[in-house]
Amino acid sequence: MTGGPGSVPVPATILIDQVGLPHVPVLATLHAQCFQLGWTEASFVQSMAQPNVVAWLALLEPDREPVGFMVVRVVEDEAEILTLGVLRSHRRRGIARQLLAQATARASSASAVALFLEVAEGNEPARGLYRKAGFHAVGRRANYYPSPDGSSEAAIVMRRDLRA
Numbered sequence: 001m002t003g004g005p006g007s008v009p010v011p012a013t014i015l016i017d018q019v020g021l022p023h024v025p026v027l028a029t030l031h032a033q034c035f036q037l038g039w040t041e042a043s044f045v046q047s048m049a050q051p052n053v054v055a056w057l058a059l060l061e062p063d064r065e066p067v068g069f070m071v072v073r074v075v076e077d078e079a080e081i082l083t084l085g086v087l088r089s090h091r092r093r094g095i096a097r098q099l100l101a102q103a104t105a106r107a108s109s110a111s112a113v114a115l116f117l118e119v120a121e122g123n124e125p126a127r128g129l130y131r132k133a134g135f136h137a138v139g140r141r142a143n144y145y146p147s148p149d150g151s152s153e154a155a156i157v158m159r160r161d162l163r164a
């Protein structure tokens, strides 16, 4: 996890570092701590094997402890945040905001004009994060997220315009 061309230093003690397939185990571990139904390592491999998919870790200095992650896909002029999370113990410190800034920078540099994501309807922390970052709701998908108890929750599709 060296600071290479994909690395962006951010304020305080966090580094946002682009990572690849060797980091799948840590990505899956973080994901499982952030979501009830975590992506498996196989899910990450399948996703990251695509040439238009990029993953980042948020690393806490000085030891580069992984505390957050994000996966983004860019397809032609649209980009999509596939997953994003920050460990509970490190929330409300602006780490997700910094990950979103990285997503926006990458999407813009790939000439994307819009950034999309899906968020569970009842996930108020994430919806608050995205609203504050300039996203607005453009759709709703009923029964989108299965829950471990067999129920399901709707997804809200959000979009941020990247032009101008």
Ligand SMILES: CC(C)(COP(=O)(O)OP(=O)(O)OC[C@H]1O[C@@H](n2cnc3c(N)ncnc32)[C@H](O)[C@@H]1OP(=O)(O)O)[C@@H](O)C(=O)NCCC(=O)NCCS
Residues within 6 Å of the ligand: 034, 035, 084, 085, 086, 087, 090, 091, 092, 093, 094, 095, 096, 097, 098, 117, 118, 119, 120, 123, 124, 125, 126, 128, 129, 130, 132
């Ligand atoms: C949603 C999540 C990624 C936010 O990460 P974070 O690093 O704590 O977010 P930030 O500190 O960058 O917060 C940025 C802004 O988002 C909003 N926000 C974040 N957490 C919030 C909460 N619990 N309640 C209300 N607003 C919240 C606030 O506007 C916040 O700005 P502020 O702290 O200046 O008020 C984190 O809570 C998480 O990992 N949740 C579980 C996984 C998840 O839901 N991922 C998103 C799926 S789409």
